[in-house]
Amino acid sequence: MSAAVAARSRTVLGFVAGLVFGAGLLAGGMTLPRNVLAFLDVSGLADGRWDGRLALVMGGAIGVFLPVWRLAKRRGEALLGGLLAVPPEAAIDARLLGGAAIFGLGWGLGGYCPGPALVSLGAGLFDPATLAAAGAFVAAMIVGQRLAAATESRIDEGSAAAPAATSACAPDAPETLA
Amino acid sequence: MEIGSFVAPLVGGMLLGGAAGALLVGGGRVAGISGILAGAIAGARERGWRVAFVAGLVIAGLVAALVAPGSAAASPRPLGLVVVAGLLVGVGTRLGGGCTSGHGVCGLGRLSTRSLAATLTFMGTGALAAVVASKLLGAAS
Numbered sequence: 001m002s003a004a005v006a007a008r009s010r011t012v013l014g015f016v017a018g019l020v021f022g023a024g025l026l027a028g029g030m031t032l033p034r035n036v037l038a039f040l041d042v043s044g045l046a047d048g049r050w051d052g053r054l055a056l057v058m059g060g061a062i063g064v065f066l067p068v069w070r071l072a073k074r075r076g077e078a079l080l081g082g083l084l085a086v087p088p089e090a091a092i093d094a095r096l097l098g099g100a101a102i103f104g105l106g107w108g109l110g111g112y113c114p115g116p117a118l119v120s121l122g123a124g125l126f127d128p129a130t131l132a133a134a135g136a137f138v139a140a141m142i143v144g145q146r147l148a149a150a151t152e153s154r155i156d157e158g159s160a161a162a163p164a165a166t167s168a169c170a171p172d173a174p175e176t177l178a
Numbered sequence: 179m180e181i182g183s184f185v186a187p188l189v190g191g192m193l194l195g196g197a198a199g200a201l202l203v204g205g206g207r208v209a210g211i212s213g214i215l216a217g218a219i220a221g222a223r224e225r226g227w228r229v230a231f232v233a234g235l236v237i238a239g240l241v242a243a244l245v246a247p248g249s250a251a252a253s254p255r256p257l258g259l260v261v262v263a264g265l266l267v268g269v270g271t272r273l274g275g276g277c278t279s280g281h282g283v284c285g286l287g288r289l290s291t292r293s294l295a296a297t298l299t300f301m302g303t304g305a306l307a308a309v310v311a312s313k314l315l316g317a318a319s
Contacts, residue, residue: 007226007227008226009204009205010204010205010207010226010227011226011227011230012230013200013201013204013205013227014201014205014207014226014227014228014229014230014231014234015227015230015231015233015234016197016200016234017197017198017200017201017205017209017231017234018197018230018231018232018233018234018235018237018238019197019234019235019237019238020193020194020196020197020200020234020238021193021194021197021198021209021211021231021234021235021238021279022234022235022236022237022238022239022242023190023193023238023242024189024190024191024192024193024194024195024196024197025190025194025235025238026190026238026239026242026246026249026250027186027187027189027190027193027249028186028187028189028190028191028193028194029186029187029190030190031239031242031249031250031251032249032250032251033251033252033253033254033255033318034251034254034318037254037255037308037311037312037318038317038318040301040304040305040307040308040309041305041308041309041312041317041318042305042308042309043309043312043313044312044317049317053183053184053187054187056184056187056188056191057187057188057190057191057194058191058278058282058283058286059188059191060187060188060189060190060191060192060195061191061192061194061195061198061283061287062191062195062283062286062287063191063192063195064191064192064195064196064199065195065196065198065199065202065283065284065287066287066288066289068195068196068199068200068202068203069199069202069284069287069288071203072199072202072203072206075203077206078202078203078204078205078206078207079203079204079205080204080205080206082206083206084202084206085206085207085208086208086288087208087275087290087292089290089291089292090292091292092291092292092295095273095274095275096273096274096275096292096295096296097274097295097296097299098273098274099269099270099271099272099273099274099275099296100270100274100281100295100296100297100299100300100303101270101274101299101300101302101303102266102269102270102273102274102303103266103267103270103271103274103277103300103303104270104299104300104301104302104303104304104305104306104307105266105270105303105304105306105307106262106263106264106265106266106267106268106270106307107263107267107278107300107304107307108303108304108305108306108307108308108309108311109255109259109260109262109263109266109307109308109311110253110255110259110260110262110263110264110267111253111254111255111263111308111318112253112260112263112264112267113211113267113277113278113279114211114212114215114267114271114277114278114279115194115211115235115277115278115279116250117264118211118215118232118235118236118239119235119236119238119239119242119250120239120250120251120252121236121239122235122236122237122238122239122240122241122242122243123239123240123242123243123249123250124239124243124250124252125239125240125243125244126243126247127243127247127250127251127252129251129252130250130251130252132252132257133252133253133257133260134250134252136257136260136261136264137253137260137261137263137264137267138264139264140260140261140262140263140264140265140268141212141215141264141265141267141268141271142215142219142268143264143265143268144264144265144266144267144268144269144270144272145212145215145216145219145268145269145271145272146220146268147265147268147269148268148269148270148272148273149216149220149272152272152273
């Protein structure tokens, strides 16, 4: 398969995966911030308000992804060719934990994480309130990412020991053989 | 709570796990939404599939608005707080290298201890923020 065909196939795959991923978020109730907040608000455990069903979304997702990952790892390369670009298992450091802590605070305040917010942008077609909330969230999230990226590159310039883009979600994660 | 109310989240989770699995087996890429979004906007290379993935997410919402109205809704929190939340999510996912999908699904699914540490951390601070906000602003549900 030529590189151009592989890239085009990956684009089609990306679109279909995004579509199905979005359908999963919608079906699972992740695009209802009230649901998400009722899950995260564990004070509801005391008076029976707590809704733990969203744990099933993560459970169902991992239940399917885990065996698929083992299969892909055994195969060693992607069906469209090329290595599996997965993040290397780096040390658990302050940047990872601090970043995760900040992300969690934002998730618990607004009830949106990145995927559901993007799906809600489209779902706000006939609903101005949803469009306004999702639009404001996504715009602010992009600004936050750019701010952090700018600070990050300054940190990296100042420290030779700083890890390169090693994250699962780094835009240019190095391709590593799993 | 009827049995059916447990089926939807489970099926939804399996769908998104399947989508993430297909992207990995087929394309060799991890379905971390925060990183895909960042790469779609400002990535130096491989923007095509990332832009396509984000488009797929948004179009899934568009289709839902037509065939399943009510399956998405606005945050019950004031818009100003939603903006602050967005900023925190943007900064945090960039520094922490992932969100609910990259760490929570793909990372835990790969049995990564880094992702386990990240997931426990954002679940903890997420609960903290939701509890405090519900005490100050009223329960969301």
